[in-house]
Amino acid sequence: MKIYRLRYPDSVNIRQLDASSLAIGFFDGVHKGHQEVIRSAQKVADDLSIETAVMTFDPHPSQLFSGKSVGYITPIDEKIRVLESLGVDTLFIVSFDWELASLSPQRFIDIFIKKLGVKHVIAGFDFTFGSKGSGTMKDMQELSEGKYGTTIVSKVTFDQDNKVSSTAIRQLLSKGDVEAAAELLGRPFRTTGEVIHGEKRGRQLGFPTANIQTAEEHIVPANGVYAVRCLIEDTWYRGVCNMGVKPTFHDPEHRIPTAEVHLLDVNIDLYGKKMAIEWLHRIRSEQKFESLDDLKTQIGKDKQTAKDLLSD
Template structure:
């Protein structure tokens, strides 16, 4: 897959005719996959190259300025590139979403970023919008493209009557509903990070943990204990993960949540390694224990619960 990064105003480049999926595609969930694979199918039928056009950062990061509107992603841009590449797409257009780009009228967007990039067919969801204030839609595209671009509109993809969306997946993760997030994504939710030095308290109680420094703008599941797979040096290992504030040792009001993973069968140095933490299920919420011995006993129970969850997951 060829990745093409564009910033407005972009330099005119020559591309083959494409059938292109349009959208932000955060998480590349099952609904997004339907749009992207429909574009791939149309490309094959029309003997075109397949493409995806997305944007970064999220428009809300540019158009909203207050801290309370911070956007947290289901996938970083690198992860999104990987997920789209795995769907077998020929071109990925990544447009830098900035103030200048946000001011483009629907007509200017179509002229410069669709017709100008030699897009022959567009595929998007029923609620896709484009141009300043999102005034362009799939209904207005024939007018703005002067019938130069054909189109396919993909209806909403649902599960048990609910629309599959990035918003619903975020809500599920923030409620600890890993099953729902997994179902909507079509795969397990994964957080990527680097193992850093922590307090090293885990090893003193017999449960050494890897302290994972994660990308600060990704969605972190709610606090609690989870069964997880941790990928280290291309190998996956079973473990339990604690997300939270370690209330047995700290005042949560003065902390930011940490991600710590205890692996069942691993002997080696993890420091400074890049790892992937894949969530299987939430075991319980985080709580404060009366003593360290009570904490040790609970961790042992958590490990046994996790082992049974892995058996179900295999």
């Protein structure tokens, strides 16, 4: 997959760019609704014998307008991975800053659609662009001057008429419902990070763990214990993971939640390694134990529950 990072007005010109069918949107999560937009772009690309392209933006517009960090379902590296797995040929990552946010819909189209050789634009029914989001897909078509076609993709729903959305997925993850989130994503929710040195409490309890430092802007599931799969250097391992603040040892109000993974099948040195965690099943909420013996007993039960859940 070819990747181009664009920034207005400095870096917007690309030489020898192939004609494309373009799916456009922010696509946080690259969930089933987003995948429908991308599939539509791929179908048009096949019909026209051109490439499939995706245009996304970084950072999230609300981060620019509010000044607050956004909890991403798919930070940019994860978004790139998922889009490549879907067979996208070209990815445009456009810097979302005040220069871009001030563009009129006409100017946006001139620079980011017509100049990039786009032959067809596909977006969701609620996609907007240009200054204050004033441009709609109706404007996209009316301003085309016959140089490209457009397709609007209707909302994708779940549970009768609920829209598949990044907001819905965030809400599910905030409750720890990783299985329902996976249904909307079309794949397990994944976080990535580096294994860092922790307090070694798991080792002292007989259950050595790896502490994962995830990116601050990456949303994580609610505190609790989960059955997970972990990818380390191209190998998958089964694991049980505690996401939380370890209330048995710490005051929960003064701790930042961290992911602590115990691998079920092996005991290997992971410090400094990159790890991807796929959150498959929630086992229980995080809780405080009255004694270390009670905690050890529960960890043993959690480990067995994780083995049973991951045995298929």
